Amino acid sequence: MALLGLRITVGQVAALGWHPVLLVIVSMVLTIGVSMIVARLLGFNTLFGLLSGGATAICGASAALALAAALPAHPLKERATLFTVVGVSVLSTTAMIVYPMIARALGLSEHGSGIFLGATIHDVAQVVGAGYGMSKDVGDIATVVKLMRVAMLLPVILFAVMCTRALGKGAGGPRPPLLPWFAVAFAALVAINSTGWLPELVATAGSDFSRWCLVAAIAGIGMKTQLRELATVGLKPVLFMVGETVFLAALALALLRWAS
Structure with missing residues (x-):
């Protein structure tokens, strides 16, 4: 997860301007907050709402594992x-398939389409596919907005660890460190990559290696989980995650309309 920092620079975030940055922050906070509240109301563990809401609001599978x-x-x-x-x-x-059609149907500009795609599609690869499938300009904007969401991983991890420390303290168990090592490494790599000193070959290799690590982590979890266990989760968690996705898309569109 730390190697995700090689995909982001401070300059990329600054180049967005304050409107997209505000949209990303508000969308992330509301999506995670509402997810935690609704999870509690539905009888789930509140932290499941944080996990699924964070995955939806930030960067999909990478955020879920982190x-x-x-x-x-x-x-x-x-x-x-x-x-x-x-x-x-x-x-x-x-x-990735549906949102470009929504952007065209609503008559969004290339700038607006890029922000919409980058602010709502969960995984980086699908953002790239959807954005560049519309045009180069849309793809460029969508990718940078998406990287801004990836940068939000650090404060959300900090929030998650604070929740964990509170629960650990209440249960009498040991409290975890305020920031896991991979979160610290993530911030350090963002800072290093932002200096421009890191050779492009090294940054690209690190980014590619992070994808392989992600696949390995998912495979490791899969080996410990039986399919029949997933089949027993029922319809409610599925609808819950669909609802999170729809909420994020609707919220992003509303904020785009407000900002225009």
């Missing part, structure tokens, strides 16, 4: 993590 590492141990944690990874990946692929 957040899971910061959350407290639970007998159903691995199953919830794998369910979130599978669910967010399916929804991201669906969004």
Whole structure:
């Protein structure tokens, strides 16, 4: 997860301007907050709302695995993590196909389409596919907005760890460190990559290696989880994740209309 920092620079974030940055921050905070509240109302663990809401609002499977590492141990944690990874990946692929059609149907400009795609599609690869499928300008804007969402991973991990520390303290167990090592490394790599001193070959190799690590992590969780366990989750968690995705898309469109 730390190697995701090689995909982002401070300059990329600054180049967005304050409107897209504000849209990304508001969307992330509201999506995660509403997800945690609704999860509680539906009878789920509140931290499941944080896990799935974070995956939806930030960067899909990568965010799910990073957040899971910061959350407290639970007998159903691995199953919830794998369910979130599978669910967010399916929804991201669906969004890659559907959201460009929505952008065209609503008559969004290339700038607006890029912000919409980058602010709503879960995984980086699907954002790139959807954006450049519309045009180069849309793809460029969507990719930078998406990287801004990836940058939000650090404060959300910090929030997750604070929740974990509070729960650990209440349960009498040991409290985890305020920031996991991979979160610190993530911030350090963002800072190093922002200096421009890092050779492009090294940054690209690190980014590619992070994808392989992501695949390995998902495979490791999958080996510990049986398919029949996922089949028992029922319809409610599925509808919950679909609802998170729809909420994020509707919120981003509303904020785009407000800002225009």
